[in-house]
Amino acid sequence: MKPILDLHPLQKSVGDALGGRPDLLKIWFSTVLHYSLVETSIDQYHDFGQVGAAALIMVAQANGLKLSQDQAKEAIAPITKLPTHPDVREGLEALKSKGYKLVALTNSSRPAVEKQLKNAGLYDLFDEYLSGEAVHSYKPNLKVYNWAMQKIGVSSRESLLVAAHGWDVAGAKRAGMNTAFVARADQTIYPLAKTPDYTVNDIIELSKILPAR
Incomplete structure (x- = not known):
């Protein structure tokens, strides 16, 4: 998250x-x-x-x-009561307006992620909330990404994993997903993994460069 x-x-x-x-x-x-x-x-x-x-x-x-x-x-x-980064609400709304389906995929439990998003005022923007607990595993284990894609009914080429952790982007890329790395403060890309498809400073920037669905 x-x-x-x-x-x-x-x-x-x-x-x-x-x-x-x-x-x-x-x-x-x-x-x-x-x-x-x-x-x-x-x-x-x-x-x-x-x-x-x-x-x-x-x-x-x-x-x-x-x-x-x-x-x-x-x-x-x-x-479970963390605030959002300033760009998040606007960026997610822009992605929704472009036709993107938003899914939260987290290592936290499903009840925890739902509570986090409700407290952050973002719950209404997401179409689904998925947790690795469903397969008793954690990202970046590939089976978490593969299960998530199967769960929401998309292929790897139809999906885009957005993360601010190099390990998360590396795992998703290895699973065949498109990836976007959000370069939050103190976060870096793992240099031995495949390069993300997008590297952006925030969610608003990502929403501007992605095409409409």
Whole structure:
């Protein structure tokens, strides 16, 4: 959800839980992604919230802090109340007006993504809300993208994955999808993966360069 939702508000709650270290937010998020891939690799599945709490406990321990399961869950709870980036609403409305079907595909649970989009005021713009939990796996596992395309009834050449993470774009491209990389602050493309079809600064720019359906 990085191309849509702004993670910065998590800095305070996560930073407070980690002894006043908001700079550790990036390490926590990287740890979440790392261990979601571990879950996939060892054929195990815990939902994204559980992995997120476990990762926060790990980061705390690595920095000489103790954090309970309840404290970790409370610290990451604001993830369902994140604001959007300023360009998102206008950009998504423009894509809808061009005839595009908008589908949220996330590693978060379906209830979590629905709550996120409702709180962000974007729920009405999406036609479907899909989570890797349906196949007990996480992006960038190819079966998540393949399942999503099958679920909404489109071929790889008819689909476009829009993401602000290099790993997400790499996975979707490997699955045969068209891809658009949104170059949010501190995000980069994985240089060993296939080049995205589009690289843009925000959703408004993407809406302007995509043709009408």
